[in-house]
Amino acid sequence: MTTPNDLSDKALALFAFAAYHRLESGDAVTSVVSSDASGHQADPAAVEELVRLNLAAPTAERLHFTDAGQVMLSQVIDRIRGSW
Numbered sequence: 001m002t003t004p005n006d007l008s009d010k011a012l013a014l015f016a017f018a019a020y021h022r023l024e025s026g027d028a029v030t031s032v033v034s035s036d037a038s039g040h041q042a043d044p045a046a047v048e049e050l051v052r053l054n055l056a057a058p059t060a061e062r063l064h065f066t067d068a069g070q071v072m073l074s075q076v077i078d079r080i081r082g083s084w
Contacts, residue, residue, distance in 0.1 A: 002053050002068070004076055010046035014056075014063065015076045022077065029073065031064040 004012060014032060022029040034042040047063055050056035055069035065073060 002055065002072065004072065004079060006053075007072075008046065008049055010043045011049045011055075012076070014042060014046050014050065015073055018065070018073055019077050019080060022073070023080070029065075030070070031062045033061060034058060034063040035061050 004015070007015070018029045018032050021027075021032075032042070033040065034047060042063060047056070047058060050063065050069065051058060053068075054066055055072055056063045056065050058064075
């Protein structure tokens with residue numbers, strides 16, 4: 001099973017972005033924007049890594065977390081909170 005320690009910093013940054021939105025809003029986060037009309041774009045290497053590890057599935061504009069990706073996001077949030 002993949003853990004946060006196995007991910008590159010770029011891949012972790014996508015989870016950090018999702019964690020911020022989940023912690024700030026209190027809402028479940030199941031995907032993040034990977035490309036928008038303003039020119040913001042997720043790092044292609046990070047997207048490829050998460051897809052290769054079956055943590056996310058891409059669409060044209062979003063990166064949808066798989067079940068394993070949702071578990072990873074929860075692990076990242078737990079580490080932010082300091083509960084291991």
